[in-house]
Amino acid sequence: MTVTAPPLPIRTRAAMFLRLLAVQGAWNYETLMGNGVAFAVEPALRLLPGGRGGEQYRAAIARLNGYFNANPYLAGLAVGALASAELSGEPTDRIDRFHTACCGPLGSVGDRLVWAGWLPACSLLALAAFGLGMRAAGVVLLFLGTYNAGTMALRYWGLRAGYREGLRVASALGAPLLRKGPAQVARASALLAGIAIPLAVRGVIGPARGALEIVFAVAAVGAVTLARLQGRIEGWRLAVGALALFILISVVR
Amino acid sequence: MMTLALTVIPLALLGAVLGLDVVSFPQAMISRPIAAATFAGALMGAPARGMIAGAVLELFALETLPFGASRYPEWGSASVVGGALYAAAPLGSAGALTVAVCASLLTGWFGSLTMVWHRKLIARWAAGMRDALTSGSCEAVNGLQLRGLSADLARGGLLTWTALMIFQPLESAVLARWSFGSAESRATVVILAGAVAGGAIWKIVHNTKGATWFLLGGLAVGSTLLLVT
Numbered sequence: 034m035t036v037t038a039p040p041l042p043i044r045t046r047a048a049m050f051l052r053l054l055a056v057q058g059a060w061n062y063e064t065l066m067g068n069g070v071a072f073a074v075e076p077a078l079r080l081l082p083g084g085r086g087g088e089q090y091r092a093a094i095a096r097l098n099g100y101f102n103a104n105p106y107l108a109g110l111a112v113g114a115l116a117s118a119e120l121s122g123e124p125t126d127r128i129d130r131f132h133t134a135c136c137g138p139l140g141s142v143g144d145r146l147v148w149a150g151w152l153p154a155c156s157l158l159a160l161a162a163f164g165l166g167m168r169a170a171g172v173v174l175l176f177l178g179t180y181n182a183g184t185m186a187l188r189y190w191g192l193r194a195g196y197r198e199g200l201r202v203a204s205a206l207g208a209p210l211l212r213k214g215p216a217q218v219a220r221a222s223a224l225l226a227g228i229a230i231p232l233a234v235r236g237v238i239g240p241a242r243g244a245l246e247i248v249f250a251v252a253a254v255g256a257v258t259l260a261r262l263q264g265r266i267e268g269w270r271l272a273v274g275a276l277a278l279f280i281l282i283s284v285v286r
Numbered sequence: 287m288m289t290l291a292l293t294v295i296p297l298a299l300l301g302a303v304l305g306l307d308v309v310s311f312p313q314a315m316i317s318r319p320i321a322a323a324t325f326a327g328a329l330m331g332a333p334a335r336g337m338i339a340g341a342v343l344e345l346f347a348l349e350t351l352p353f354g355a356s357r358y359p360e361w362g363s364a365s366v367v368g369g370a371l372y373a374a375a376p377l378g379s380a381g382a383l384t385v386a387v388c389a390s391l392l393t394g395w396f397g398s399l400t401m402v403w404h405r406k407l408i409a410r411w412a413a414g415m416r417d418a419l420t421s422g423s424c425e426a427v428n429g430l431q432l433r434g435l436s437a438d439l440a441r442g443g444l445l446t447w448t449a450l451m452i453f454q455p456l457e458s459a460v461l462a463r464w465s466f467g468s469a470e471s472r473a474t475v476v477i478l479a480g481a482v483a484g485g486a487i488w489k490i491v492h493n494t495k496g497a498t499w500f501l502l503g504g505l506a507v508g509s510t511l512l513l514v515t
Contacts, residue, residue, distance in 0.1 A: 166515070282461055
């Protein structure tokens, strides 16, 4: 029989949130972030009958430290939901099914929202500020402040929503932020990219400022070429080779 | 050599903390080049120069977003190396940014290998603790987590220290024989970084409806800002 999960003491919630920041601390190719999920849920499991080290506690730890993967910023949804399911006495087969099933959605939604959306957007915002001449401390604070305001809020929301909804947390994945957010952030990134990349190039170019138009033209041709070759080659690896060759020529000629 | 080994220790400690941030804890992105290279520059007494190296590396980093188990350069330690090398180079040195960026990219490349080794090491530890983990031992779960975090901290520190021990003397030797002028040296780095960033942005946004128009709109705003600022 399932019961409603009890409200978590503030201390437990704080411990879970802090541990969530280290959810990938033991990331490996066998269980991926599985150990991290057990590590993050553990403070809540101490509330199980029998307490820390009790039979139910040990069974839950054993269930949760197996294979698991998700975007780290959305892993809180799973951590909250699993804590809620364990404390409300959900049947173990349902918990196991949820543990397996939520990896895919939490990975793909989180990757699109954070890695392909929020991170480039914040990075481009910082590059634009740098290009406009903002001081070093301002650029770093702008970048870290903006990025972490978004991701810390996402982690906190995920943990709360997961615990509130329990194994019905799939409904939280339908939240407007997660459904429409990635496309909106991608558009913002596109706009910021158009502004930031030229400004950052000018900010770095220093003594070559007289040749700014040529630099832009060659960089644009390079960008189009790399975009057309997408997936077949990584530009930064090409750049390492090109820079090493340039250095070699400069030294030996 | 002994003096160099000691002077790079603060930078190695910074590299350790920033290397840890990349994946393990807390992923606050203090390890992104725009921040990490600036911190390294600040440690060398020249945050603005660190930030210039960081901006170039950030343009490269736009191409390598840390999706799942994919391999990508370890930017935290690499950016400390790049920021410190550029900040420490003599002012007006024509090839300093080129050498610093190249050294940083090579460090990031090697750093991605060390991340793979680190993950394999954790898997080996986990296999050794399998009985304890499957019996629900909290000590095993916490122990594995702490071992993983500590090993990552050590990995980042050692990587930064080793890279600086190699690249600092190499940078001095290369810059002493540098023959290109400042303009072409800087232009080469910026062209490569701009091209990689432009290609990366297209890869990220081209599947989103209407994003092309936003990119063109941004370019119009960016061009206007170039003219008026």
